[in-house]
Every structure is written in structure tokens, then in C-alpha cells.
Amino acid sequence: EKDPAMIIPVRCFTCNKTIGHMWRRYLEIVEQFDHEDGAEVKAFEELGIKRYCCKRMLLTHVDLIEKLMVYNPLENAENIE
Numbered sequence: 001e002k003d004p005a006m007i008i009p010v011r012c013f014t015c016n017k018t019i020g021h022m023w024r025r026y027l028e029i030v031e032q033f034d035h036e037d038g039a040e041v042k043a044f045e046e047l048g049i050k051r052y053c054c055k056r057m058l059l060t061h062v063d064l065i066e067k068l069m070v071y072n073p074l075e076n077a078e079n080i081e
Contacts, residue, residue: 007063007064007065008020008023008061008063009057009061012051012053012054012057013053013057014051014053014054015051015053015054017051017054019049019054019057019058022047022049022058023058023061025043025046025047026043026047026058029042029043029046029047030043040055040058040059043058044058
């Protein structure tokens, strides 16, 4: 299975802590708890994320790469042929 492309910020916008490498593990932990209430809190505890600004970066991230790929001219050229 192809690993989905992601555009997650590498660093927190507020405190400049590196958080980009935590994204996949964050998603795995949330999936492990089947998106139940408190799954995000458990993920933050396991990853050691304590600052609200860093939590915001993971909680509010929206993966737009699939929507943006519609406008990729190379991708569209392959579909035309």
C-alpha cells in the first residue's frame, strides 16, 4: 500500500519545537483507540507533547494534498493519454 503524502509543518509555529516526525505515530495511536473520547489526550501523553501550541498543530492539521493534486499538470497529463 502506498504511503499517503502529507504536508505537515515540521515545526510548531509558536514555540518552534520539531513536531513533523510525530504525525504518523499520532495517527497510529488515535486509530488504535478507534477515535474514542480521549484518544488524542492519550496520544499526546505517549508522544510527550505538553504545550498547547504543539497540540494545536496536530489537532487542527488538515491534509489537503489529495485536493491539491487535482491541479497538478503532470498528473492530469497522464490521465489524458
